[in-house]
Structure formats: structure tokens, C-alpha cells
Amino acid sequence: MTKERMNDVNNNPVVFPCENLTADENGHLLFVGYDTAALAETYGTPLYLLDDARIRHNCRVYLDAFKKYYPEGSLPLYASKANACKQVYRIMREEGMGIDVVSIGEIYTAKAAGFDLSKAFFHGNNKTDADIAYAMDCGVGCFVADNAEEILAIEAAAKQRGICQKVLLRLTPGIDTHTYAAVNTGKVDSKFGNAIATGQAEAITKLALLQPHVDLRGFHCHIGSQVFTEDVFERAAVIMIDFMADLRDTLGYTAAVLNLGGGYGVRYVDTDPYLDIAQKIHAVSDVLKAACEARAFPVPTIHMEPGRSIVADAGLTLYTVGAVKQIPGYKNYVSVDGGMTDNPRFALYGSKYTCVAATRLTEARVFPASLVGRCCESGDILQENVPFPSTIHRGDLVAVCTTGAYNYAMSSNYNRIGRPATVLLTAEGPQVAIRRETPEDMARLDV
Numbered sequence: 359m360t361k362e363r364m365n366d367v368n369n370n371p372v373v374f375p376c377e378n379l380t381a382d383e384n385g386h387l388l389f390v391g392y393d394t395a396a397l398a399e400t401y402g403t404p405l406y407l408l409d410d411a412r413i414r415h416n417c418r419v420y421l422d423a424f425k426k427y428y429p430e431g432s433l434p435l436y437a438s439k440a441n442a443c444k445q446v447y448r449i450m451r452e453e454g455m456g457i458d459v460v461s462i463g464e465i466y467t468a469k470a471a472g473f474d475l476s477k478a479f480f481h482g483n484n485k486t487d488a489d490i491a492y493a494m495d496c497g498v499g500c501f502v503a504d505n506a507e508e509i510l511a512i513e514a515a516a517k518q519r520g521i522c523q524k525v526l527l528r529l530t531p532g533i534d535t536h537t538y539a540a541v542n543t544g545k546v547d548s549k550f551g552n553a554i555a556t557g558q559a560e561a562i563t564k565l566a567l568l569q570p571h572v573d574l575r576g577f578h579c580h581i582g583s584q585v586f587t588e589d590v591f592e593r594a595a596v597i598m599i600d601f602m603a604d605l606r607d608t609l610g611y612t613a614a615v616l617n618l619g620g621g622y623g624v625r626y627v628d629t630d631p632y633l634d635i636a637q638k639i640h641a642v643s644d645v646l647k648a649a650c651e652a653r654a655f656p657v658p659t660i661h662m663e664p665g666r667s668i669v670a671d672a673g674l675t676l677y678t679v680g681a682v683k684q685i686p687g688y689k690n691y692v693s694v695d696g697g698m699t700d701n702p703r704f705a706l707y708g709s710k711y712t713c714v715a716a717t718r719l720t721e722a723r724v725f726p727a728s729l730v731g732r733c734c735e736s737g738d739i740l741q742e743n744v745p746f747p748s749t750i751h752r753g754d755l756v757a758v759c760t761t762g763a764y765n766y767a768m769s770s771n772y773n774r775i776g777r778p779a780t781v782l783l784t785a786e787g788p789q790v791a792i793r794r795e796t797p798e799d800m801a802r803l804d805v
């Protein structure tokens with residue numbers, strides 16, 4: 359495919375954000391080598407696709423880097439809120455990842471997929487008594503406690519069961535990542551965690567250490583999401599190690615575990631930078647070990663919790679165009695058979711995506727349009743200003759790339775629109791991982 363034939367109005371060629379996206383000589387988009395038009399024909403649209411090999415590759419980047427740079431003890435945890443279904447949990451089990459879970463639904467699904475829950479970490483800033491009981495009864499390995507009420511609730515539930523529950527405490531190291539406010543969680547005024555700067559982190563540590571059925575293993579922090587260039591993980595590591603060394607000096611408590619959270623960025627559009635995650639992990643490891651040495655603190659077991667960077671570029675969504683509207687002097691619209699129900703991220707955060715007419719990649723992209731969904735909501739926009747070919751019409755296929763994270767996971771049944779199917783593309787061929795929701799599914803809870 360020549361670049362000239364794919365140019366948009368500004369003469370920019372389509373550059374795909376990930377190497378699992380290519381084009382054939384007919385101008386069809388291939389995903390993992392599969393013709394997207396053939397997949398749409400077989401499985402219908404809207405349709406989520408997931409690239410099994412890419413998910414495994416992304417896991418191995420973390421697993422290999424952790425083995426290499428933290429041989430003292432480490433485990434990457436998949437933040438399963440990014441995409442929680444049985445097939446993804448099976449992949450995590452097979453690859454040897456740990457997981458983060460945040461709800462009974464995620465715990466149930468991981469268990470149903472045969473995931474060893476001793477490698478699960480239970481997050482959230484408001485775990486109900488029912489959540490805590492369910493997680494303990496399922497044998498979730500470690501709770502990441504957010505506040506004093508939760509420590510006391512964990513203590514009570516553990517005492518009742520005659521167990522000692524492993525716990526990490528969530529802290530806020532006071533770092534601002536300059537990403538979107540909604541995904542920026544490491545600041546002092548966050549709803550999550552306990553600020554080191556205000557003394558609350560130390561206070562909650564003391565409280566946890568007083569509980570006979572709480573086994574305080576260490577600390578957790580999560581700075582934010584879609585982090586690329588800033589050295590926020592290094593800065594967080596130094597602040598956390600300093601805090602841990604201070605506690606050793608003042609309370610005589612030596613924490614054994616440090617979880618640095620998730621958040622490495624992924625490429626949604628070709629202007630997003632490439633991130634060498636293995637190299638970033640190396641850099642954080644060097645800084646962390648130097649901080650330990652400076653305080654003569656034993657290097658703790660290290661966790662990180664990537665979500666997006668494990669599954670985002672393993673995903674793609676296919677839609678069928680229903681209408682093309684031109685409003686002369688104003689703007690153009692391309693309406694598709696999905697929308698904010700299967701991908702609310704543009705509506706929520708204005709997130710960027712690479713969007714293409716999946717069977718017209720040979721045509722010049724001279725028709726800028728808003729790519730919109732079918733919901734009764736004018737904010738139902740998938741992307742603004744997408745350069746489409748002028749021939750685009752009803753029945754055409756549109757692909758939105760890099761939708762493996764926070765798409766299905768954030769989908770809804772607004773307007774009683776059923777969720778699309780997810781098809782996992784594996785070495786053995788395509789497999790339905792989640793079937794399409796039917797009208798009966800929509801009404802299954804109604805009495």
C-alpha cells in the first residue's frame with residue numbers, strides 16, 4: 359500500500375498505531391492478518407476484536423522486565439478493570455500474571471476462569487461488608503485498603519473467620535501527572551488513598567499495625583493513567599521508599615511490599631509517542647534500588663498494575679455505517695450502529711482514536727466528518743473530525759482502533775442497546791469470547 363493513496367485532506371498518510379494493523383491491496387483493513395470485512399460478515403457489527411498474541415506479548419514485556427530488574431521478588435498485576443472477561447483472565451492465568459480486582463463481579467469472573475485468587479489484589483475506595491466477606495471467602499490474596507473504616511471492617515471480617523488477612527495500604531505520594539483530572543489519582547486531594555504529606559498515611563499505618571487479624575505487608579500508590587514521558591514512577595518510588603524507611607525508623611515497622619500502580623500510556627494515534635516499557639521498568643528499578651541503598655532499606659517485593667498497556671492495542675471495534683449527513687457550511691456526520699454504549703471514552707474524556715473506513719483504505723480521505731453513534735444523545739460521539747473518503751455510504755465498514763481497554767468494560771445498555779460480541783483472534787482461529795447481547799438479555803432482570 360502506497361502512502362500517497364491513503365492521504366487525508368491535509369496530505370497526512372494513515373499511520374496505524376500498532377503493528378497488528380495492516381492493509382491489503384484491495385484497501386481492506388487487516389487485524390492480526392484477518393480481513394476485517396470477512397470478520398464483520400461472519401460475526402456481525404458492532405463487533406469487538408481482541409488479539410490474543412498481543413495481550414500475551416504485552417504481559418511478557420512486564421514479566422520479563424520484572425524478572426530481569428527485580429530478581430529479588432516481583433510480580434506484575436493486570437488491572438482487570440480495563441477488560442474483565444473469562445478469556446482475558448485465562449490468558450493472565452496462563453501467562454503467570456497476578457491481577458487487580460475491584461468488585462464481586464470481577465472476583466467471580468476470575469474465579470470462574472480458574473484464576474488462582476491468591477494472586478489477586480482487591481482494590482477500591484469503598485468496599486462494602488458484602489464485598490469484603492465475598493473476597494475473603496473466595497481466598498483473595500491481598501486487600502489494598504483505602505481508609506480507616508475499611509481497615510476496621512477487614513479486621514472484623516478476618517477475626518470472624520479466624521484468619522489474618524494480608525493488606526497493603528493505599529497512599530497518595532502527592533504527584534500530579536498533568537493528564538486528565540478524571541484519571542489523575544496520585545495527588546494529595548484525591549478521593550483515593552492516604553496522603554503522606556498530611557500525616558494521614560502514617561496514622562492509618564499505625565491503625566493497621568494495631569489490628570491482630572490484619573497482616574500489613576506494605577504500601578500501594580497509583581499515580582494516574584496514560585503516562586508517557588514524565589518520570590512520575592521514579593518520583594513515586596523515591597517518595598514511597600523514603601516513607602517506608604521513615605516508618606522503620608519511627609515505628610520499627612519494615613514493609614516488605616511496594617506496589618507502584620499502573621498507568622503506562624498506549625498509542626491511540628500516530629502522534630502518541632512510543633514507550634519502551636521494559637526500559638522504563640529498568641529506570642524505575644535503578645532509582646528505587648538507589649533510594650533503598652541511600653536509606654539502608656531492604657529492597658521490597660515490587661508490584662505494578664498495568665491495565666491499558668496490556669489490552670488496549672490488542673483491541674479493535676468494527677461498525678457498519680447507517681447514514682452519512684452533510685450540513686453545507688457546517689459539518690458532516692457519519693453515523694454507525696454502535697456509539698457511546700460500546701465506547702463512552704470520547705464522550706467522557708474526549709479520548710483520541712484512529713478511525714478508518716475499513717474497506718476504503720486506498721481512497722483519498724477528503725471528507726472530514728464527526729463519527730457518531732446511534733444513541734438518543736447528542737454527546738454520543740466516537741470521534742470528531744475523522745477524515746473519511748468521500749464515497750463513504752450506508753453499509754460501509756468503519757474501524758476504531760486500540761479499543762481493547764476501557765471499552766467493553768465501560769459499555770452500557772443505554773437505549774436498551776445490546777453490547778456487541780467480543781471475538782478473540784487466537785493462533786487456532788477466531789473464538790467468540792463474549793456473545794452478543796440479545797433483546798431477551800436486555801429484559802432478563804425485569805419482573
Ligand SMILES: *Cc1c(COP(=O)(O)O)cnc(C)c1O
Pocket residue numbers: 437439440458481580582583584619620621622663664665666667
Ligand atoms: C486503573 C488502575 C490501574 C490501571 O491503570 P492503567 O492506566 O489501565 O494501566 C492500576 N491500578 C489502579 C489502582 C487503578 O485504579
